Amino acid sequence: MAKVISKFHSWLIIVALLSLNIVEQAASVINATIPGMAKSFPNEALVNIELVTTVVSIFVTIFVLVSGVIVKWIGQKRTAILGLLIASVSSIIPAIINNFTAILISRAILGIGIGLANPLAISLIGVFFYGDQRAKLMGWRSAIAGIGTAAMTFVAGQLLVFSWHAAYWVYLLFIPTLVLFIFVVPDPEKSGALQRQEVEQEKEMAEAAKQGNEVKKNPIGLIILLTLLTFFTLVSMMVFAVKLPTYFVQSHIGTPTDASNVWSAVNLATVVGGFLFGPIYKKLGKYVLPLGLLSAGIIPFVSSLWLVYAVSMIEGIAGSLIIPYIFNRISEVSSAKKAPLFTSIALVGSNLGSFMAPYAGEVLGMGTNAGLAIMNAGIINIILAIASIAVIFMLKKANVAKRI
Known part of the structure; x- marks a missing residue:
């Protein structure tokens, strides 16, 4: 007990x-x-x-x-x-x-x-x-x-x-x-x-099933998808970080110092977004994920220094929605014994994404074009947002059909 x-x-x-x-x-x-x-x-x-x-x-x-x-x-x-x-x-x-x-x-x-x-x-x-408090703390972390x-x-x-x-x-x-x-x-x-965690998870899953969001416990396929999502999200975010100073110089938007200041703004927004995740998740639920991904895809399509500042703040907040959502989702569907392992797998995806970002930037930029690399990184986020919305509606439709 x-x-x-x-x-x-x-x-x-x-x-x-x-x-x-x-x-x-x-x-x-x-x-x-x-x-x-x-x-x-x-x-x-x-x-x-x-x-x-x-x-x-x-x-x-x-x-x-x-x-x-x-x-x-x-x-x-x-x-x-x-x-x-x-x-x-x-x-x-x-x-x-x-x-x-x-x-x-x-x-x-x-x-x-x-x-x-x-x-x-x-x-x-x-x-x-559990529940809303767990989601809030995932953002706070x-x-x-x-x-x-x-x-x-x-x-x-x-x-x-x-x-x-x-x-x-x-x-x-x-x-x-x-x-x-x-x-x-x-x-x-x-x-x-651990026993209490299992009981609370059973309650959450029963409630989710009533709302047409039924998910099996310890779903390996979902963990793999979340790990891949973590990898590509970190790749796109770090490509933005790595290529931003070069992009500023190549596009005559500003100086490397301006780029550093923009990245500081992103980090500040990350802190703000972390505290906002709990309330936003409470309101939007699983739709937080496509919202965050779509917001993170906006940055490539602006070229004014002040617009870059503004959209970069959105980028920082978006990142603070995506990553906590992923780990909160893993906690929701993982048993007490499996949660550390599944969390570790997702963290490997995160670390590999950060490590591969410089190489991904070269591929996305066709060599030395920093602006093209950032644009393509944003497009990856938009594609992921569209895919996540499609998956949400497909699962919703399948659960409705199952109840019928």
Whole structure:
């Protein structure tokens, strides 16, 4: 039987789960240390030094899948704690040593820790929260991650005044999240939370069936489609990010600085969109997905600097609707035991999409045409929006026919 959780305890759990999402995106907060490291290690090529950021992403991508296997052995809470412990220790190693190889290895280990904890930041929301509150928190997770990452980047910049080594002490901010997980977050397997999740899911599915939206539990086909959607969404969004500065120069819209400012506006809009996802999802339900995709496809068709600013804000909000919808949908249809694995699979799609974006940009732009690459990325989103609307109506029609 599930233990009764007080309102205060519930809020502490929310803080713990949302702060875990900050850990997920924290690899890049020390990017400003690269010039200082280049001076400290003059015999290392700059591309090798830049690996301190990218090597983390490689190991995160690998270990998000491993996380699902570890969960089966030791449970969700212990896997999250293990990942946080690995991340907390490995992340501060560059602050105390001056050996580049050891630093690079520590960053790879950081990727292992983040990869193990990463899926739990999403699946545990589905364990402890349901319905509208779960959808709201799925939106909040991206917003809080953006705010937290910006705050950590700022703190790292202040520490950089002392030395590039000092900037790595910013990762001590992982410790409060680790403490919260140890002492505040209940063990889903022992507290009865998994059983309650199953009961709540049965209620949600019964209600969905009444409304003509019947979906089987653990639908592998749907998980694959959502993973592919995550991949293509991240490809299109990151093509926009990567190609925007070149597009500004080639099209004489503005300077690379203007492009950077536009991307800052996108990140700000992402935070706003994250907080708006819950209320919008409550009103529109599954139609949030085509709305987000269609909005993300608008950007290629404007050429004025101020219109680009305006539409880029829409782009940021749109991204904050699509990704939370995908992970909320996975939580809705996945059993308690399958949710971490299915979340991990979707996260691999997300990471691969980001990784492939530069190469996709070359293909979509027929080489060096940044404007064409951005336009084609937008068209991909519009095609996905049309396809999602078609699928929604086909499923609705099939469910109506089944009831008849």
